[in-house]
Amino acid sequence: MPRLITAYSNPLVKRIQALRDKRHRREEGMFLAEGLRILTEARETGRLPQFLFYAQASAQHPLVLALTHDVEAAGGEVIETSEAILSKLSGKDNPQSVVGAFAVFDTDLATLDRTRSPIWLVAERLRDPGNLGTILRTGDAVGAGGLILVGDCVDPFSTESVRASMGALFTMPIVRTNWEAFLPWLRSGPGQLVGLSLRTENHYRTAPYAAPTFLLTGNEAQGLPAEMEAECDLLVKMPMLGKADSLNAAVATAVMAYEVLAHHTPPAKD
Amino acid sequence: MPRLITAYSNPLVKRIQALRDKRHRREEGMFLAEGLRILTEARETGRLPQFLFYAQASAQHPLVLALTHDVEAAGGEVIETSEAILSKLSGKDNPQSVVGAFAVFDTDLATLDRTRSPIWLVAERLRDPGNLGTILRTGDAVGAGGLILVGDCVDPFSTESVRASMGALFTMPIVRTNWEAFLPWLRSGPGQLVGLSLRTENHYRTAPYAAPTFLLTGNEAQGLPAEMEAECDLLVKMPMLGKADSLNAAVATAVMAYEVLAHHTPPAKD
Numbered sequence: 423m424p425r426l427i428t429a430y431s432n433p434l435v436k437r438i439q440a441l442r443d444k445r446h447r448r449e450e451g452m453f454l455a456e457g458l459r460i461l462t463e464a465r466e467t468g469r470l471p472q473f474l475f476y477a478q479a480s481a482q483h484p485l486v487l488a489l490t491h492d493v494e495a496a497g498g499e500v501i502e503t504s505e506a507i508l509s510k511l512s513g514k515d516n517p518q519s520v521v522g523a524f525a526v527f528d529t530d531l532a533t534l535d536r537t538r539s540p541i542w543l544v545a546e547r548l549r550d551p552g553n554l555g556t557i558l559r560t561g562d563a564v565g566a567g568g569l570i571l572v573g574d575c576v577d578p579f580s581t582e583s584v585r586a587s588m589g590a591l592f593t594m595p596i597v598r599t600n601w602e603a604f605l606p607w608l609r610s611g612p613g614q615l616v617g618l619s620l621r622t623e624n625h626y627r628t629a630p631y632a633a634p635t636f637l638l639t640g641n642e643a644q645g646l647p648a649e650m651e652a653e654c655d656l657l658v659k660m661p662m663l664g665k666a667d668s669l670n671a672a673v674a675t676a677v678m679a680y681e682v683l684a685h686h687t688p689p690a691k692d
Numbered sequence: 693m694p695r696l697i698t699a700y701s702n703p704l705v706k707r708i709q710a711l712r713d714k715r716h717r718r719e720e721g722m723f724l725a726e727g728l729r730i731l732t733e734a735r736e737t738g739r740l741p742q743f744l745f746y747a748q749a750s751a752q753h754p755l756v757l758a759l760t761h762d763v764e765a766a767g768g769e770v771i772e773t774s775e776a777i778l779s780k781l782s783g784k785d786n787p788q789s790v791v792g793a794f795a796v797f798d799t800d801l802a803t804l805d806r807t808r809s810p811i812w813l814v815a816e817r818l819r820d821p822g823n824l825g826t827i828l829r830t831g832d833a834v835g836a837g838g839l840i841l842v843g844d845c846v847d848p849f850s851t852e853s854v855r856a857s858m859g860a861l862f863t864m865p866i867v868r869t870n871w872e873a874f875l876p877w878l879r880s881g882p883g884q885l886v887g888l889s890l891r892t893e894n895h896y897r898t899a900p901y902a903a904p905t906f907l908l909t910g911n912e913a914q915g916l917p918a919e920m921e922a923e924c925d926l927l928v929k930m931p932m933l934g935k936a937d938s939l940n941a942a943v944a945t946a947v948m949a950y951e952v953l954a955h956h957t958p959p960a961k962d
């Protein structure tokens with residue numbers, strides 16, 4: 423049976439709300455995800471929240487019923503609550519009808535099976551949670567094997583990142599590591615490290631990609647450090663015809679990821 | 693000579709700060725842009741702020757000197773101020789060293805020269821300012837002729853959109869119009885309207901693009917309405933190999949824009 427919570431001062435409400443803060447996510451080992459679409463995505467990939475909050479008005483929605491059933495069957499806690507408390511949990515004026523608190527689930531490099539996909543995404547010192555979520559969403563769309571975060575990246579389990587991923591967070595392995603650990607792992611098996619650079623003549627459309635391709639995206643403001651560029655097996659450049667001379671990091675990653683996908687899986691000719 | 697303002701209560705500070713609000717932008721016909729990079733970009737394209745605020749600590753920076761000189765020469769007002777007031781103007785804890793208030797400058801369909809570029813970007817009911825700014829930045833990178841906003845789109849002169857554009861806002865024509873005006877204008881000259889769709893078998897890599905190509909991006913949540921899809925000269929689909937089955941709107945626009953660029957301007961073969 424769902425528990426009913428209607429008081430702002432309820433300790434569980436305070437505890438779950440605090441997950442919007444990085445320090446509390448680390449202490450609790452949990453993060454927030456909101457919305458029927460994203461929670462249903464999670465459920466379909468086998469991930470259920472430890473705590474599920476839903477609005478009384480949505481209690482009879484078939485997807486809410488399916489979620490509450492599965493969460494209870496898995497030993498999680500289901501809480502019926504008000505829109506006002508959902509709004510408090512999510513920090514949004516118009517809250518989604520469900521909010522879940524999930525266990526953080528990033529994995530280790532050692533557990534990755536690099537034969538799983540011809541495309542892997544690697545980001546170093548990515549700072550913007552929207553970019554991180556968008557890169558996850560792109561990774562899902564191109565069938566990437568996973569996202570490897572190198573160095574001091576923004577938290578992939580931050581509320582903004584989860585939102586921007588539109589559920590893709592749940593569909594692929596995420597590894598948090600550093601360059602000193604990543605590089606030996608990469609070199610311990612097949613893998614082509616590819617970076618975008620201005621210091622190359624290789625056009626990204628005609629470059630010799632080899633699977634599995636590890637696409638390396640640099641920090642939004644600074645791009646790739648020279649020592650990481652030097653470790654790349656292939657540097658490519660994209661046309662920059664404008665005056666501003668740069669692309670958003672998530673956009674550059676997506677154009678590259680679709681290019682590599684077309685290389686490894688060419689479209690059928692008419 | 694620059695004017696010195698150090699009081700929060702100064703009426704000009706209040707007036708400029710209010711430009712973060714859409715209603716005040718409309719009333720004043722001005723918008724905010726921040727940062728030396730973006731204001732220098734603007735200056736290089738011939739756009740100068742009507743009001744330029746800079747931090748006392750940055751007074752001797754060569755780019756600040758160049759800006760203050762040009763703004764004064766053009767009859768604008770230059771204001772030396774504190775970091776605290778810049779922070780108040782921009783709404784950010786760590787403000788940029790300069791903030792400018794520029795005249796809004798969107799243009800009419802009738803003034804667009806469609807022979808200027810083989811790629812044009814069209815967005816309908818785009819809701820996210822970050823997406824809009826990112827699309828402007830992509831448009832600059834692919835050398836797009838301009839961005840045409842159709843229907844109820846987010847304000848391209850909002851502070852977040854200007855930020856996300858990283859200065860690209862100043863580099864290309866922006867038109868705000870509606871579908872009823874856009875379609876007759878499009879049909880009054882050469883132009884292929886291209887939309888992304890799930891209801892087509894045309895793979896985006898092998899589709900017959902024709903210049904000038906007008907790439908139509910739909911609303912983030914709903915995509916293109918059926919009646920707009922029906923008006924497209926070409927519908928294409930992109931591979932979606934994942935579970936989440938969608939891309940961020942700015943990402944989809946970028947992958948398509950780079951595809952069309954490669955079609956119209958193929959890379960040299962080795």
